[in-house]
Amino acid sequence: xxxxxxxxxxxxxxxxxxxxxxxxxxxxxxxxxxxxxxxxxxxxxxxxxxxxxxxxxxxxxxxxxxxxxxxxxxxxxxxxxxxxxxxxxxxxxxxxxxxxxxxxxxxxxxxxxxxxxxxxxxxxxxxxxxxxxxxxxxxxxxxxxxxxxxxxxxxxxxxxxxxxxxxxxxxxxxxxxxxxxxxxxxxxxxxxxxxxxxxxxxxxxxxxxxxxxxxxxxxxxxxxxxxxxxx
Numbered sequence: 001x002x003x004x005x006x007x008x009x010x011x012x013x014x015x016x017x018x019x020x021x022x023x024x025x026x027x028x029x030x031x032x033x034x035x036x037x038x039x040x041x042x043x044x045x046x047x048x049x050x051x052x053x054x055x056x057x058x059x060x061x062x063x064x065x066x067x068x069x070x071x072x073x074x075x076x077x078x079x080x081x082x083x084x085x086x087x088x089x090x091x092x093x094x095x096x097x098x099x100x101x102x103x104x105x106x107x108x109x110x111x112x113x114x115x116x117x118x119x120x121x122x123x124x125x126x127x128x129x130x131x132x133x134x135x136x137x138x139x140x141x142x143x144x145x146x147x148x149x150x151x152x153x154x155x156x157x158x159x160x161x162x163x164x165x166x167x168x169x170x171x172x173x174x175x176x177x178x179x180x181x182x183x184x185x186x187x188x189x190x191x192x193x194x195x196x197x198x199x200x201x202x203x204x205x206x207x208x209x210x211x212x213x214x215x216x217x218x219x220x221x222x223x224x225x226x227x228x229x230x231x
Contacts, residue, residue, distance in 0.1 A: 052191075052199045052226055053208040062198045064089075065168050069125065069154035069161075072137035077123075077152045079196060085150060086230040087121035088223070089190040090214060091165045091173045093128035094140040097180050099187045103214040104144055107189075111148050113224045119194070119231060121150030127165065127173045127183050129158040169198070171211065187215045189223060193230050201226055 055062035068078045088110060092100045107122065114120040126132035132140075137153040140146075146153065155161075158175070165173035165185070173185040188211035193199050200208045201222060213219040 051202075052193075052229060053202045055198045055200065055208055055210060064192055064196045064198065065164070067156075067160070067164055069152075069156040070134055071152040071154050072134055072141045072146075074134040077154060081152075082121050082123065082150075082192070083196065084194050085119050085121045086194055086227055087123055087150070087192050088227070089123045089125065089169065089171075089192060090188075091125050091127050091161070091169075091171055091185050093126050093181070093183055093185075094132050094136055095128065095181060096183070099215060103187055103189075106214050106217070106220045108145055109220055110224060110227070111146075111151060114227065114231075115148060117231065118150075120148070120227065122148065122152070124151070124153045125161055125164065126153070126155045127158075127161055127175075127185055129155055129161060186211075187213060189214045191223065191226060191230075199226070199230065 064079055066079055068076065071077045088107070090103060090107065092103060094100075107124070111122065126137065132153075132155045134155065137155060141151075141153050162173055165171050169190050171186050171188055171190060173183070175182060176184050190211055191199050200210050200212070203209055212223040
């Protein structure tokens with residue numbers, strides 16, 4: 001008889017659980033919240049979701065290496081010229097017939113947001129070292145609204161630029177005579193903090209997004225917001 005009552009009690013508990021808990025799980029699953037909420041709550045994530053991540057490689061935060069280029073004013077610019085500044089890095093070329101015009105329009109939005117900020121800068125690095133001379137970069141800058149004193153249009157050796165793009169930033173760039181314009185590259189922007197470390201926001205699972213898509217308005221809005229955080 002006692003065992004019979006035990007079974008009845010267990011059945012009641014299961015029934016109550018099904019009535020109260022299962023509908024809540026179904027509702028959260030339908031809204032797409034179960035992965036985000038439960039996975040993060042069970043992780044070792046301690047930072048606020050508003051914090052910007054470092055790009056960690058082999059236990060070390062990724063830092064921009066030393067570089068040395070010439071800008072549109074024929075001045076030598078190194079990474080030390082950006083020390084103490086939050087800056088955005090892109091790889092482009094002035095005769096680009098595809099994605100560069102859109103990237104530039106979006107970078108102009110970033111410039112406008114920080115027009116009067118001395119501790120902000122932009123590094124637009126040309127991947128067409130042969131044609132993008134300082135004179136060509138100057139003409140491009142004047143024609144296309146480059147006004148911030150810390151926006152440097154940079155050129156250097158082809159090898160040096162490709163090494164910086166592909167090995168240091170992991171932002172793809174390459175010469176390819178079979179494509180329109182003879183060069184191909186990613187449309188992403190990299191964000192660098194005052195100490196030279198590459199930073200980004202995190203996705204919903206706590207992983208760095210690494211870069212910001214320079215072709216998407218939503219990503220530009222996020223980039224501007226994250227620059228403000230670092231400043």
